[in-house]
Amino acid sequence: xxxxxxxxxxxxxxxxxxxxxxxxxxxxxxxxxxxxxxxxxxxxxxxxxxxxxxxxxxxxxxxxxxxxxxxxxxxxxxxxxxxxxxxxxxxxxxxxxxxxxxxxxxxxxxxxxxxxxxxxxxxxxxxxxxxxxxxxxxxxxxxxxxxxxxxxxxxxxxxxxxxxxxxxxxxxxxxxxxxxxxxxxxxxxxxxxxxxxxxxxxxxxxxxxxxxxxxxxxxxxxxxxxxxxxxxxxxxxxxxxxxxxxxxxxxxxxxxxxxxxxx
Amino acid sequence: xxxxxxxxxxxxxxxxxxxxxxxxxxxxxxxxxxxxxxxxxxxxxxxxxxxxxxxxxxxxxxxxxxxxxxxxxxxxxxxxxxxxxxxxxxxxx
Numbered sequence: 001x002x003x004x005x006x007x008x009x010x011x012x013x014x015x016x017x018x019x020x021x022x023x024x025x026x027x028x029x030x031x032x033x034x035x036x037x038x039x040x041x042x043x044x045x046x047x048x049x050x051x052x053x054x055x056x057x058x059x060x061x062x063x064x065x066x067x068x069x070x071x072x073x074x075x076x077x078x079x080x081x082x083x084x085x086x087x088x089x090x091x092x093x094x095x096x097x098x099x100x101x102x103x104x105x106x107x108x109x110x111x112x113x114x115x116x117x118x119x120x121x122x123x124x125x126x127x128x129x130x131x132x133x134x135x136x137x138x139x140x141x142x143x144x145x146x147x148x149x150x151x152x153x154x155x156x157x158x159x160x161x162x163x164x165x166x167x168x169x170x171x172x173x174x175x176x177x178x179x180x181x182x183x184x185x186x187x188x189x190x191x192x193x194x195x196x197x198x199x200x201x202x203x204x205x206x207x208x209x210x211x212x213x214x215x216x217x218x219x220x221x222x223x224x225x226x227x228x229x230x231x232x233x234x235x236x237x238x239x240x241x242x243x244x245x246x247x248x249x250x251x252x253x254x255x256x257x258x259x260x261x262x263x
Numbered sequence: 264x265x266x267x268x269x270x271x272x273x274x275x276x277x278x279x280x281x282x283x284x285x286x287x288x289x290x291x292x293x294x295x296x297x298x299x300x301x302x303x304x305x306x307x308x309x310x311x312x313x314x315x316x317x318x319x320x321x322x323x324x325x326x327x328x329x330x331x332x333x334x335x336x337x338x339x340x341x342x343x344x345x346x347x348x349x350x351x352x353x354x355x356x
Contacts, residue, residue: 146283182278
């Protein structure tokens with residue numbers, strides 16, 4: 001029996017979909033059977049981040065409304081045999097899926113898969129309620145910004161109110177150089193404010209844009225720093241203890257000189 | 264001029280990270296209170312229970328709210344007293 005994990009954030013644009021794609025691919029690379037569900041109806045994107053947009057025939061709403069069998073709607077990944085995507089519907093409206101539909105779907109999928117990852121839409125409306133309905137664990141993605149952390153705090157409260165306790169935090173797009181000069185909140189600051197446990201820290205990495213351009217998750221690139229962070233997060237999700245990657249920033253000779261001169 | 268030099272040198276200016284933390288701390292006091300609407304109601308009931316040991320109060324007119332100032336959040340309670348109890352009986356004695 002597998003596990004259903006929702007990836008959520010409240011605020012949009014902090015990296016839920018990127019995290020879902022990389023964590024799912026990372027878990028599959030470790031040999032797990034994984035299915036990713038995109039619940040962002042009307043604004044689906046997990047398919048393009050995974051590079052599977054050309055293979056979609058059926059979607060989440062087709063499944064919940066009985067237009068096709070669940071098996072038919074699952075798209076097999078290009079790279080891993082044990083990795084599948086259930087895409088969101090692009091044309092139907094958000095009320096097309098209910099929380100009961102999602103619970104039933106998640107229960108069915110976890111019979112067959114080790115991990116069911118649910119990519120949650122931004123906001124706290126119906127889409128959010130659907131995404132968390134069948135979940136047993138929650139990962140909250142935030143960035144080191146006041147607005148994202150505030151929304152993450154709201155999500156912690158709402159998850160608790162819905163019986164999802166002990167969510168863990170993924171801090172995305174941290175910039176060690178800015179943290180060092182006191183212009184960005186550090187890991188401890190955010191853990192202190194949100195009072196939840198840490199699941200991982202992902203440094204800002206240009207390669208994420210490149211990987212999204214290509215439709216190949218960064219977790220598969222051995223040179224990407226964000227990819228390394230996601231490989232570690234995938235291991236932690238399976239229960240392995242992995243220490244945080246070194247965020248120490250190599251500031252370079254020019255910046256070192258500037259700093260010495262007090263500029 | 265000195266301020267300008269300081270800003271150019273990037274010294275003694277409060278770090279923006281600390282401003283972020285402080286602003287978050289204040290905004291979350293409000294957010295968390297509004298996420299659980301029962302919080303203020305429960306607090307009200309507890310207050311009534313405790314204060315009634317000492318004085319008779321107008322329970323219906325009692326108001327409890329969070330007030331936001333520039334750099335702090337205060338819990339403000341307006342509790343109309345009907346009359347004081349002449350002798351306070353200490354339950355512990």
